[in-house]
Amino acid sequence: MTGKYNLNKLFAAYAAGDRLALSRLITHIENYSDDYELLIEKLFGFLRNTPRIGITGPPGVGKSSLVTEIVQGFRVEEKIIGIIAIDPSSPFTGGALLGDRIRMNRISLDAGVYIRSLATRGSLGGLALATEDVADLMDGFGCDLIIIETVGVGQVELDIVKTADTTIVVLSPESGDSVQAMKAGLMEIGDIFVLNKCDRNGADRAFIEIETALTHRPSGEWKPPIVKTSVQSREGLENLHQAIVSHLEFLSSDGRIDNKHFDRRALKIRRLVESTILHKYWQEDKLAKLEELSRQNISTVSAAKLLIGDS
């Protein structure tokens, strides 16, 4: 895209509240355009440390529907909301699938809601860095709350979601969700647990399973609530809203949210430094040497040493 646009102009449009400019800047981040650093630098003065909510859980528990409800709860208070869907999907499906769009349809037509799917591959620093940057873009654009939702529950996705200020883990009574959750390491990262589809069979049992799993967690100053919800019967949606508000209030006291913010910045700086170092390292000659060494009859450790010694 370089040459076809002017970052200053685009950024001015963004700063003036132009939705399309926000969207185009997000694309710059995804593509890691040449002017990435300039963009981040410009953006810095606009950051307001908007609270970030991460939402995760196994496929099929109803995360997208629940996000729609959470958003509407905050829209009543006229909050501007940004939503990032972490969706490392296949390149040939091209980002978010139709299903999500349909499910989120009600809110996607709302001018106070910005939705973006992120499926970045191969960008410098990867998905985690891109998510941080897009959240910053939404922050600087004037969002009052940013929601980061994952599709999968892999290691990268959890690493992203747990850096949010408030992490919500959504489960359902369906067979083995709580066991899957424990396996995926979800039980330790949630600030709020949601038992969605609580009108389904097995909800009481699932509730006890979650409660039991949480007793293994080291106790801290915040005791994670388990909120039962049903989008269909509208049960517990107000409780979930309250739980989010309570956790954000908890974070605001004693500078906890500032520490979270600094930790997130430290992680991002670290990722930028590492990307830069590795990018500088892997020049043509090193890549050729790597290729050559991979075909030689020596151990990987010896090959790595030869490469590093060769610098």
Added chain:
Amino acid sequence: MTGKYNLNKLFAAYAAGDRLALSRLITHIENYSDDYELLIEKLFGFLRNTPRIGITGPPGVGKSSLVTEIVQGFRVEEKIIGIIAIDPSSPFTGGALLGDRIRMNRISLDAGVYIRSLATRGSLGGLALATEDVADLMDGFGCDLIIIETVGVGQVELDIVKTADTTIVVLSPESGDSVQAMKAGLMEIGDIFVLNKCDRNGADRAFIEIETALTHRPSGEWKPPIVKTSVQSREGLENLHQAIVSHLEFLSSDGRIDNKHFDRRALKIRRLVESTILHKYWQEDKLAKLEELSRQNISTVSAAKLLIGDS
């Protein structure tokens, strides 16, 4: 563990076929012990490029049961099998959960099968590197086939599984599995697709969905088959075995498996180099500087530049 054992002795026991020695060496890899490099160096001479099969799919499709069947299919041929379950589970659940052990019980008592769950966190290079090393340990130990199974379908897990020689994607007719699969990027990494639980409702529809999704995939020399299986009715298990054998035969022709092997080595060398570079970089002073910069009123990009300039 350093000091309490002697790597030479332990390795000699491993080389002599001692199961406990294999298990202890895997623990060394997981803990990234001091003698990691020495171990990899010793191991190199024992590597035989045993074929590796990666198995992934959404939670609940019956991967573990299917692995049991695949293993038994190869056990008939008296092949020695190594199984690595990639399970980035919560530290407080401590690796693989009881469920898997029970489901895999039949094969876990078989002296020709080695099962290990990997939940490595924080090891240098992370889960991907640890998986490669453990597969190498099983290879050198004399396994004829190594099966790598993931619990989750996140980015890291898929990156691991797709480096296998043969990647099997397991789906089931349950609601939305194929949509979830497309979302998770599974459709592009499979060499063999399995529609498990094919005796359940919706199997025909799911089969067509998978078929349709695959038409979007660029066609290559290998056309990924879709194999319908049911562990309960034992339908298609022989077909799956045949599909695996066919794919491994396909790889053996024209040196494809050698190229896969070299690519995997290159990736591993690359990860070792990067781990070493970053490990060297993040000394106390750099970490202190990072902490300090994260709390200053400058952009993350500026902070990263200051850190790098400071080296």
